Structures are given as C-alpha cells and as structure tokens.
Amino acid sequence: MVKQINVFSEDQPGKLDRITGVLADANVNILAVKISSDEEYGVFQFLVDDPEKGFRAFKQAGITVSLKDVLTVGVENKPGSLHHMLDTLRKDNIDIEDCHGFVAGREKKGIIVLEVSDPAAARRILEQHGYSLIGSSEL
Amino acid sequence: MAFWDENAETLPRDKLEELQVKRLKDTVARCRKTIFYGNRLKDVDESRFSKPEDVALLPFTTKNDLRMNYDFGLVTVPRDEIVRMHSSSGTTGKATVIFHTRRDIETWSDLVARCIVMTGANKADVFQNIISYGMFTGGLGLHYGAEKVGMLTIPSGVGNTKRQIQLMKDFNTTVFHATPSYILYVSEVMVQEGYDPKEFDLRIGFVGAEPHSEQTRQRIEDIYDIGAFNSYGMSELNGPGVAFECEEKNGMHFWEDQYLLEVVDPRTGEKLAPGEEGELVVTTLGREAMPIIRYRTGDLARIVDDGDKCACGRTHVRISRIKGRCDDMLIVRGVNLYPSQIEDVLMSFPEVATNYQILMEREGALDSLTVKVELYPKMFDGDLRKLKKLESDITKSIQEEIVVRPKVEFHEPGSLPRTEGKAVRVIDTRGEM
Known part of the structure; x- marks a missing residue:
C-alpha cells in the first residue's frame, strides 16, 4: 500500500x-x-x-x-477515464473519501490518488476491471 | 492512615472551636500593636468573643490594605525577630510582602508536613519540587515541609524541562510538586524525548498555584499513572499548606487551628450558608510577625458540606476546588463565566492538547470569544473533515456550558505561548479600544 x-x-x-x-x-x-x-x-x-x-x-x-494508506491507480490520459474509474467503484458501493491526481512519466500517464472506505475491496474491484495499481517502488 | 500531627488534625470540633476563639482573641490583641489595626479595632472588645463566628464583628482586610502598609506597616514584632520575607507573585497589581518569625516558619512547615503526610507520602519518598523558588512561596514552602517530613528533597525549581526529566529518572523521583500547566507540559516533552510518562517511579503529585479543574487532575493522573492532590494556599496566608486534599480527594482540609475560614458573598461581604459558593475570607490564628484579620482572598470556593466527617478521620473543614478568582470572572455579552468552565470542556476532548488560550475582543458593538486550542499530535489522522467536526463538537459543548457561542481555533502543538510559572490563559483586548 x-x-x-x-x-x-x-x-x-x-x-x-x-x-x-x-x-x-x-x-x-x-x-x-x-x-x-x-x-x-x-x-x-x-x-x-x-x-x-x-x-x-x-x-x-x-x-x-x-x-x-492510499491507493494509486494508473488511468489513461484521455477524457472520461477518471469518470469511468470512479463509476466502477461507485457501482460496488465504495466510498471515495479523498481524491487527487497528477500526470507522471515520459508517457504522461494519469495517476489518481484515492482514499476510500474499504481499501482492500477497492483494490480487488479495480484489479478485476483491469486497472493497474501502482506500488510505492514504481512511483 | 498516617498523620503528621494526629492530635491537632483530629481535634474534636468543640475543642477546635474553643481553640479558634482563644487564638482569635490573641490575634486581635497582637494586631493592635500596628497603627493600621490599632485604629481599625478601636471599638472592638474581643474579650466578649465566645464563638468563631464572632470574627464577623471585625473589619475585612484587603489586598489594597496590605499594599498601603508596605513595607513593615503590619509587622507586630521587633525587626530583628523577622527571619524571612516573601512576596506575592503579583498576578494582579502591585506585589505585597509578608514577613515571618522563626516560629512562623516552624508553624508553616508543620502545616505543609501535615499536607504531605495526608496524601500518603512519607520520608522514604524522593521529592522533586518543580516550582519557582525565591520570593514565590510555593518553592520554599513545600521545601521546608518536605524536609521536615524527612523526604529526599530536590529543589529543582521550574524550567529546563529536559533536566527535570533527567532528575526524575536518575534519582527515582516518587513525588513532585508543580503547577498543572507545567507538569502537563513536562509530559509532552517526555513523549517527544521517547519516554512514556508512566515509566518513571512517580506515584504522587502535588498540584497547585493555579486553579484547575477535576478533568485536568484526572488527565495528570492518567498520563503519569499517579495520584494527584490539589493544594491551596497564597502568600498572604504563608503560602502552600493552608488546605490540601487527603486520600479521600473529596475537598481540601482547611487547617482551622491556624486559619479561621469564612465564605462570604463577594459583593455584599455577607456570610453565606454552608455549601454555598463564595469568596474565602481568612484570619490567621497563629502568625506572629504579620497576623491578618479577615483577609479577602478573592478566591471562590464552597465548603464541602456532605454532613459527614471525612473518612480519613480529620475534623478540619473541607473546601471545594477553587472555581476561580472574583477578579477572574469574565463577562462576555452580559454572561458571567469562568475560564475553568471552558477548561473543563476542553479537557474532556482527548484530541485537544493541554495548552489553550481564551481571547476576548470587541467586534463592533459585540464581544467575541475565541478559544484557541492546540491539537494533540497523536490524534491527528490527516482528515480535514474530522477536524471540522471536532471544531463544531467543541464549539457546541462550550456553548452548552457557558451559553455564549465561542469561535474555536485549532493551532499546532507548541504554538500557543506557555509560561513556566502561572499560565496566561485569558487575553482581553476589549478595554484597549
């Protein structure tokens, strides 16, 4: 985490x-x-x-x-990608407590920092939907 | 159950009152030696006094009277009989001076020894006197009493907090004397330095020189895992050793063989019924160098009147915690309140550190009341919404207590000014317009 x-x-x-x-x-x-x-x-x-x-x-x-503890989620740097990810979590009743984001790396990837009600469940759901969670070593 | 002077401390009420009347007569006679009291007591015939309540026939003495008689005006003994001078801390206005003969020092030390033994401390204890020495009576007062009891006494004074902690550790201090604000500050420094305040050998704390709430006492007891005992005294009445808590902790025993206590309405000076809160008025009953009659202490408290003799066996009357001083009372938007009421509320929130400040300002025609509190670092989890919720909870609780709605401000730990002596908790800028 x-x-x-x-x-x-x-x-x-x-x-x-x-x-x-x-x-x-x-x-x-x-x-x-x-x-x-x-x-x-x-x-x-x-x-x-x-x-x-x-x-x-x-x-x-x-x-x-x-x-x-926060989740750092990689998203594509294009319109609608943040919305899509948050929507995925909302459908599974995960509460977002705090959220901010930044763009990193040469490939200008979007990284979203999330504080959520149930980090373990959120991680599982995001992974099931093909999102990559970024570990501290990769940051 | 240990006593320092069992006979005096458990004297039956009728004998105690008999002694008070005798000593009151002696005190009046002694006071006549001064020009001030000689004039004031012209029309008094103390030989007719038959009960302690007859003290009400005498005039009050105020702090201003003491100032007007600066320097030796109220001294009743030849100058070379005086062995000590003390001075009030000057919390309010100009300082006053008090003188003692050798016997006065002995009597005073004996009273302090009674207090110390009453809490369960004894000659096997190591006593760290973490309070100002010098003209302030708290230092030497407890020092002499502690030596009389036979404790290993460390006159560490106040300040140099890291050294205080080192002394506690190296010499296995078991008993301390400090102001509530400073000893709470010491615990913060202990934590910063990587100590657990509970890991020391401390078992008893004497806490005084500042009015404080029951919540503050409990906080001190919890943080250090000790018994904390409330102490009452003022330099005009020698200093510490006027009243102190016994192990029952249900009020402070007021040593009535040396001090005649009255509780009066601070506005009218009329005697109040037992249990009613008012100003403590005290007459010294054994002091040689500088006896004082019916001194208006300015301290507000009540007599603990639960109808029973204290379980500790002492017959001397008990007084409640000092609620504040007559001159401490704040009037905000027409409402009377005491800083101790706000302190009570703050100390019931574990998220709040021990230092706070009350600020009163005038905004247009309205008084504003701001309560500044420091956050307790351990309770911060980085959530702004929780802080807002805490802010509104504290605001509501204070408003429930004092009616006035305060503005509550959070500050970083250590950012509010603190003093090592008496803490300046209240700032009133309303008169400065």
Missing part, C-alpha cells in the same frame, strides 16, 4: 514555506501535493518518493503529521 503524508498547518504567511522546506532539507522528492484549507487551518497531502523519511522529518521538526 502506498502511504501519503498528511500535515496539519495553521493558515499563516510562511507556513507552506516551512513545510516544504522540511521535505527539501530531508531530500525527499514530492510527486504530488494537495492542499485543503479553510480560513484558519488546512491539511497538506504529499505523495513523495520516501514517505517514511518524510514522516520522520516532519516529526522531528515538531509538525503535526500522520501517514495514511
């Missing part, structure tokens, strides 16, 4: 700077980032090449952080 780093931050000038600085200093490469926030605080979600290392670096810096 791929792990995503989630970081809590107050919404103040310089905060994002401090957080990305921690990953830079630890020489951890960011593959994708998503920021969700309201007026006062937010959560940064990082998909990185070495989640354990990034997690330790945040801890040492005294930043509130957690590691969360």
